[in-house]
Amino acid sequence: MIEQYGWSDAWATAFEAQAQAGQAPGRVVLQHRNGYVVATDEGELQAKASGRLRHEAQEVGHPAVGDWVALSLNLQDRTATIHAVLPRRTAFVRRAADSVRRVQILAANIDVAFVVTSMNADLNPRRIQRFLAAAWESGARPVLVLTKSDLSADPQAEAAQVAALETGCPVLMVSAREGVGLEALRLQVKPGETCVLIGSSGVGKSTLVNAFLNEDRMATRAIRASDDQGRHTTSHRQLIPLPGGGLIIDTPGIREVGLIDAEEGVGAVFDDIERLMQACRFTNCSHTNEPGCAVQAGLADGTLEASRWTHFQKLTLELSEAGDKAERVAKAAERRRLGGLQKVYRATKRNDRGGAD
Numbered sequence: 001m002i003e004q005y006g007w008s009d010a011w012a013t014a015f016e017a018q019a020q021a022g023q024a025p026g027r028v029v030l031q032h033r034n035g036y037v038v039a040t041d042e043g044e045l046q047a048k049a050s051g052r053l054r055h056e057a058q059e060v061g062h063p064a065v066g067d068w069v070a071l072s073l074n075l076q077d078r079t080a081t082i083h084a085v086l087p088r089r090t091a092f093v094r095r096a097a098d099s100v101r102r103v104q105i106l107a108a109n110i111d112v113a114f115v116v117t118s119m120n121a122d123l124n125p126r127r128i129q130r131f132l133a134a135a136w137e138s139g140a141r142p143v144l145v146l147t148k149s150d151l152s153a154d155p156q157a158e159a160a161q162v163a164a165l166e167t168g169c170p171v172l173m174v175s176a177r178e179g180v181g182l183e184a185l186r187l188q189v190k191p192g193e194t195c196v197l198i199g200s201s202g203v204g205k206s207t208l209v210n211a212f213l214n215e216d217r218m219a220t221r222a223i224r225a226s227d228d229q230g231r232h233t234t235s236h237r238q239l240i241p242l243p244g245g246g247l248i249i250d251t252p253g254i255r256e257v258g259l260i261d262a263e264e265g266v267g268a269v270f271d272d273i274e275r276l277m278q279a280c281r282f283t284n285c286s287h288t289n290e291p292g293c294a295v296q297a298g299l300a301d302g303t304l305e306a307s308r309w310t311h312f313q314k315l316t317l318e319l320s321e322a323g324d325k326a327e328r329v330a331k332a333a334e335r336r337r338l339g340g341l342q343k344v345y346r347a348t349k350r351n352d353r354g355g356a357d
């Protein structure tokens with residue numbers, strides 16, 4: 001049963017001590033005001049964090065959707081107590097509004113982050129970079145998705161523009177309306193892997209979730225929420241198994257994760273600079289000494305204050321460094337993983353040879 005939620009040998013190894021203590025593993029599929037719903041080998045159970053975990057959580061963050069947790073079960077009333085959170089392989093975090101030190105875990109153990117942007121809206125490279133930075137930072141593998149290709153006059157050209165950003169991740173083009181490209185998207189999520197869709201509102205994320213699930217689950221949820229009968233049901237999972245063996249996490253908080261502090265703060269404030277940069281003669285202008293640079297022109301004639309430009313550059317650099325760092329971390333993790341696999345492989349080969357002799 002929990003294999004369906006991505007349980008693997010690696011998780012079982014991480015869980016050994018808890019298993020010996022008689023605890024059961026489970027994955028958080030829903031977080032609500034009064035607690036959690038966890039998927040276990042005994043089915044879905046209502047769960048609450050133990051007092052001790054709640055205390056510790058001030059540092060490591062409270063259990064979140066996608067977390068693997070150690071439970072004591074009470075099967076009589078189908079409840080469970082969460083005693084520990086297994087070390088997260090990846091996590092989307094955001095700083096708590098009231099403190100710089102406390103973090104809130106938005107979702108955990110995500111393998112693939114689809115960064116969704118739509119082809120009919122103006123392509124916004126900085127927004128794309130920001131969502132990608134959030135994805136890299138989480139440790140998940142980003143995949144850039146260009147939606148609504150049916151609305152683009154020249155989808156290939158637009159895709160080429162995005163490819164020119166050299167994001168270092170796959171770029172896929174889809175049209176949910178025409179059913180184009182969906183299979184390639186599904187193939188990015190291997191059985192047992194968990195994905196999320198992040199991106200601005202209106203780009204087509206719910207539509208893609210529906211396409212993934214082959215059913216109108218999101219609309220169903222809206223209808224349920226509006227009728228009294230459904231209002232108090234808490235069984236709408238936020239971690240949902242996909243038909244192909246993968247899983248998807250869809251919580252209100254996760255979708256616009258890249259925008260939370262960055263885009264709203266920076267983007268709104270630096271709208272004018274963004275417009276100037278779009279007016280440069282060359283699309284790859286570095287805004288230092290190119291002919292026809294609108295930024296340099298703005299600095300020269302005083303429409304752009306030098307201090308604002310410096311501040312903007314600093315913030316952009318920080319964001320891209322955050323992205324680079326996350327990329328290095330992700331690559332190092334991948335190397336370690338491959339290294340581990342190679343060791344196992346070599347050991348198997350040795351044993352094979354031993355057997356043949």
Ligand code: GDP
Pocket residue numbers: 147148149150151174175176177178200201202203204205206207208
């Ligand atoms: P979300 O806010 O990112 O979840 O976006 P939605 O999934 O709600 O989609 C926003 C709008 O875009 C809706 O009116 C959808 O019908 C429309 N939409 C989604 N995918 C496509 C597509 O592939 N082609 C076209 N033409 N419209 C789409």
Ligand code: ZN
Pocket residue numbers: 277280281285286287288290292293294295296
């Ligand atoms: Zn320029």
